Amino acid sequence: MSTITGHSELDAEPSGDSASTGRRGDRIFSGLATGSGIFIIVLVVAVAVFLLSQAIPALLDNKANFLLDRVWEVNDSELRFGIPDLLYVTVVSSLVAMIIAVPIAILVALFLTQYAPARLAAPFGYLVDLLAAVPSIVYGLWGFFVFREYVEPVQNWLADYFGWTKLLEEPVSLGTVFLASIVLAIMILPIVTAISREVFAQTPSTHKEAALALGATRWEMIRTAVIPFGTPGVISAAMLGLGRALGETIAVTIIVSTNPGAFRFSLFSGGETFASKIANNAGELGSSTKAGAYIAAGLVLFILTFLVNAAARIIIERRKAFSE
């Protein structure tokens, strides 16, 4: 503004915008806000530095190929470890959980926002949120000791008919990846539902009316207006759920039996995820050489979760031009 009118008093102010008054309250609050912002950056960097500093020495001592070799022999004299099995079980269990949970979550969210009468929607919503309040150890115990009995016939049936695919070969383990996936699906259902419900509820009524005025039925209105509007939000919700599933530790540790024999691709075998591998061997973490191997596995999980979030960002960003 002063470029037009020449020099003004405002130009003398060296920094800050005209809304900052320099009063004590303002200074304290801006200090707190800025401090918190810096704190979170420091925290993330510190986590990354910690993981790297612990993992790198172990990785340098590793006699096996970290990314390709199917071994995990760590003792104080020699380190031979590789992650392909862990990566496979982690990714597959989480993906199957997503495939089960996301469609159900979307349907529940659509029911709550578009179909349920208002006085039913609120209590029903709380009920779904309540699922998130169950501690994961309870899910683990329930999954292994109660739910397993009901899943086993399903596994056997699938193996009978689709056993010829590597993915569904007949069960050998008690606690299978498949069972863990279903329990994980239940565990991520509340967060995916809650966020999907939020975004669907925010669909502007002008969009919904536009569809209805064209002669859309309720389902067609949902398809034309509500779902397209909510898609970026649902993707974020799914990614958050995926992040939770990838890192879920105690439930998976309890449910999935460690593999007795050779590695199998089947969902109906046991195995370990990054998180359950670390939890199963928590006793060995006292030695820093051995701990390094497990922290290297943790580092991969960290990177994996980061990539998932980045992918979600990219998907949402790409749709931006169409979502204003």
Add this chain to the structure above:
Amino acid sequence: MAQRIDVKDLNVYYSSFKAVEGVSMAVDPRTVTAFIGPSGCGKSTFLRTLNRMHEVIPGGRVEGSVQLNGRDLYAKEVDPVAVRRTVGMVFQRPNPFPTMSIFDNVAAGLRLNGEKRKKVLAERVEKSLRGANLWNEVKDRLAKPGAGLSGGQQQRLCIARAIAVQPQVLLMDEPCSALDPISTMAVEDLINELKTEYTIVIVTHNMQQAARVSDRTAFFNLAATGKPGRLVEINDTDKIFSNPTEKATEDYISGRFG
């Protein structure tokens, strides 16, 4: 394909609240009828009963009858979805589907009707965009988002979307209230062209607009806040603006209240 509308003793309710009372009127095919009146007088509410859009709001219902070429829109066997495919609507704020391209916005109604043939869709989209005086402005960017257009272009896009399904009546709820004067002029010109094919009913707060575009004008009013809105009088636009029958109409159009 334009059709006449006959309304008889229509009351509109939202739950127990009576929003509009005792409206009777006839609208001839291929005419433009404007509804004017102060805010809250029920003109938009009444407009929405002509394609059963008021039922979208929980508790919305009517008593009385609305006939389209002699068929009662509120007969038991009539599906509101079918009514809305016959009676199109354009809203106050331009509301193109934000996730859809310009082409898909116009094609949306056709696709809802089950039209899948690419060639037919392309023809109808072009015809509708031409009909809405928008074709020349958008023909090179049909795949771009509809939300990227200016406000006036968006509103004409919405009109194109509404006429793409070839409705028999076109309802417009203050279609220019969010537009600048130049875009308003473009939409008004469009209304003049569209009336050769469609029966048009338009709600407007702008009396000059009513005078410019309409053949007939209906004046709505309400006795007091919280009381139902009523139709005070409906007559030829010239007559309403030069020599209205009712005192209330004269007061309103001469700016003495409202």
